[in-house]
Amino acid sequence: MxxxxxxxxxxxxxxxxxxxxxxxxxxxxxxxxxxxxxxxxxxxxxxxxxxxxxxxxxxxxxxxxxxxxxxxxxxxxxxxxxxxxxxxxxxxxxxxxxxxxxxxxxxxxxxxxxxxxxxxxxxxxxxxxxxxxxxxxxxxxxxxxxxxxxxxxxxxxxxxxxxxxxGVEQFHKTYATLWPQVPTNKKVGVMWPNDADGNAIRQSLGPLLTQSGYTIVDPGAYTDGTNDYTSQIARFKAENCEIFNTFPIPPDFATFWQQAAQQGYKPKIAQIAKTGLFASQVEALGPLGINLAGGTYWAxxxxxxxxxxxxxxxxxxxxxxxxxxxxxxxxxxxxxxxxxxxxxxxxxxxxxxxxxxxxxxxxxxxxxxxxxxxxxxxxxxxxxxxTPIVGGQWISSAGRFPLEFVICENSTDPNVPVAAKLIPYS
Structure with a gap:
């Protein structure tokens, strides 16, 4: 870094x-x-x-x-x-x-x-x-x-x-390896909140992704607990952000993602962190949780x-x-x-x-x-x-649980088996 x-x-x-x-x-x-x-x-x-x-x-x-x-x-x-x-x-x-x-x-x-x-x-x-x-x-x-x-x-x-x-370098390597699996225009709409995690990510991960050829579209830090994301969604749509990335607390992402669906914003890649680590958080989103991309430090x-x-x-x-x-x-x-x-x-x-x-x-x-x-x-x-964190995706499952997390890249630990290729969110 x-x-x-x-x-x-x-x-x-x-x-x-x-x-x-x-x-x-x-x-x-x-x-x-x-x-x-x-x-x-x-x-x-x-x-x-x-x-x-x-x-x-x-x-x-x-x-x-x-x-x-x-x-x-x-x-x-x-x-x-x-x-x-x-x-x-x-x-x-x-x-x-x-x-x-x-x-x-x-x-x-x-x-x-x-x-x-x-x-x-x-x-x-x-x-x-x-x-x-x-x-x-x-x-x-x-x-x-x-x-x-x-x-x-x-x-x-x-x-x-x-x-x-x-660390942040592991996140960067994971994203830079995972995202090319789906063809995009490399424009990343980000929702990084005005809290310790969000501001740190904005000033560290953002420049690393820029160095990797991604264009960051940042509508600005938002306050945890915000309940109206209309302006941010409009910005992502206007700039045709085919990749979305966020590090929110779980309730905020649920609110944003529901509003994004209502207002017609469906990126090709929806990469979430901090929330979406656990199945219960993704299941709570219903159909909107299917094909969300995430990371895992153990599986x-x-x-x-x-x-x-x-x-x-x-x-x-x-x-x-x-x-x-x-x-x-x-x-x-x-x-x-x-x-x-x-x-x-x-x-x-x-x-x-x-x-x-x-x-x-x-x-x-x-x-x-x-x-x-x-x-x-x-x-x-x-x-x-x-230590490693690898990239993957929540997909529908016909098994005991409605969703399954599949690993799609292993750049930070090649010993971890890759199970699938990232598929578009939309």
């Missing part, structure tokens, strides 16, 4: 979604005759604006707690493992609060955090300040690293916090398995459906991967109760996980591993 675009991204990387409340829960499992115990905190959004990300976390936690039922053998000792999970409520203040509770009240040895800057960044900051190791995922790495105060070209200011996730067809549970991606997805009756959710992969990475770090640390030692081990850790290999020390910046 060009330095100027990255700096612009950072200025906008920040937070601000509010949500509802749900208390965290704790489960201490495992036997340890010597009394040795490890306590792991887990912070994710189970309620609030980004609750879709936290939907499968209860299932993942159940699997992990069962895997730890007889303790964890580390350095010749058997440690009981207690997992204390907390709901960030999709709110940065709440995320910081519950993380500090984990540190001060529960005495955690390690914190795991996932899903959006609103949850991950405050949790990471609290751990960094307290000298407690934290491993996080599923937030664009630029927002996590630079958005928390790191400076390009300078040494990392972080000693205890480590992150693995996709049951990924060729990896969990080192903690030994479940393949397919087994993880199938098990979730069998246990809940719900369609697989892509957050299953990274939430499980957090524990894969955590256990690898604990095993590689001579004394897993040594917080500084555990953090140092993580800084050069190389291991496999549910989402694939994770290796710190290889860039793009210290404390960060950039």
């Amino acid at each position: 060009p330095a100027a675009s990255r700096r612009a991204f950072l200025r906008q990387a920040g937070a601000g979604l509010a949500g509802l409340a749900l208390a965290g829960c704790s489960s201490g499992l495992g036997n340890s005759p010597g009394g040795d115990k490890l306590t792991i905190g887990f912070v994710s959004p189970r309620t609030g604006s980004t609750a879709g990300f936290g939907e499968p976390d209860g299932y993942v936690l159940d699997l992990v707690r069962k895997a730890f039922a007889n303790g964890l053998q580390l350095g010749g000792k058997n440690y009981a493992v207690e997992i204390v999970d907390k709901d960030s409520q999709s709110n940065p203040q709440r995320s910081a609060q519950v993380t500090n509770d984990l540190i001060n009240s529960n005495g955690v040895d390690l914190v795991l955090a996932t899903s959006t800057p609103e949850t991950v960044n405050p949790a990471s900051d609290a751990c960094e300040a307290a000298g407690v190791p934290c491993i996080s995922t599923n937030t664009p790495w630029e927002a996590w690293y630079f958005g928390r105060g790191a400076k390009e070209g300078q040494s990392s200011p972080f000693k205890f916090t480590y992150h693995f996730s996709f 049951p067809t990924w060729p990896y398995k969990s080192s903690v549970t030994n479940l393949t991606a397919q087994q993880l997805g199938d098990g979730y459906t069998a246990a809940t009756g719900k369609q697989w959710n892509q957050q299953l992969g990274p939430s499980m991967a957090l524990f894969d990475v955590a256990v690898a770090a604990l095993k590689a640390t001579p004394n897993p109760k040594d917080k500084a030692g555990l953090a140092k081990t993580t800084s050069t850790l190389k291991t496999d996980s549910s989402i694939g290999p994770v290796a710190w020390g290889t860039g793009p910046v210290p404390n960060v591993v950039a």
Whole structure:
């Protein structure tokens, strides 16, 4: 990513979604005759604006707690493992609060955090300040690293916090590979909101797409919660934008997309992000959700398995459906991967109760996980591993569920099988 675009991204990387409340829960499992115990905190959004990300976390936690039922053998000792999970409520203040509770009240040895800057960044900051190791995922790495105060070209200011996730460059590569599968005039109408994500995308992804030969038609930032998009739709129609891209909160996209259909705007490619990650969000749109293009950072067809549970991606997805009756959710992969990475770090640390030692081990850790290999020390910046996101599409299905997400490109991870070619939305 060009330095100027990255700096612009950072200025906008920040937070601000509010949500509802749900208390965290704790489960201490495992036997340890010597009394040795490890306590792991887990912070994710189970309620609030980004609750879709936290939907499968209860299932993942159940699997992990069962895997730890007889303790964890580390350095010749058997440690009981207690997992204390907390709901960030999709709110940065709440995320910081519950993380500090984990540190001060529960005495955690390690914190795991996932899903959006609103949850991950405050949790990471609290751990960094307290000298407690934290491993996080599923937030664009630029927002996590630079958005928390790191400076390009300078040494990392972080000693205890480590992150693995996709970034803006992965989005750009995915779009630049996916979109040519449908012939278009390369004019992209964008709906990027006036919030942290939207403004960051405008100033970082926009220039990258322009460099790839796309013309960006941007009617300007809109306010979250807007209920009339007539002027934006008219602009897209007037300029014949055959590609559409947006990073909205789910309710806003539903409103916009219904109005676009009523007013006759039907692009050849409709690429959505932030919303449309989960089947329930797309199904709620009815027929208008069919053939929407999206991205995924994990799916049951990924060729990896969990080192903690030994479940393949397919087994993880199938098990979730069998246990809940719900369609697989892509957050299953990274939430499980957090524990894969955590256990690898604990095993590689001579004394897993040594917080500084555990953090140092993580800084050069190389291991496999549910989402694939994770290796710190290889860039793009210290404390960060950039992971894949691949492009695909929601299509009609004759199976148990009305929609199916098919992968249409794998430019950021060639090991992921491609199932179909992108077809036009309209």
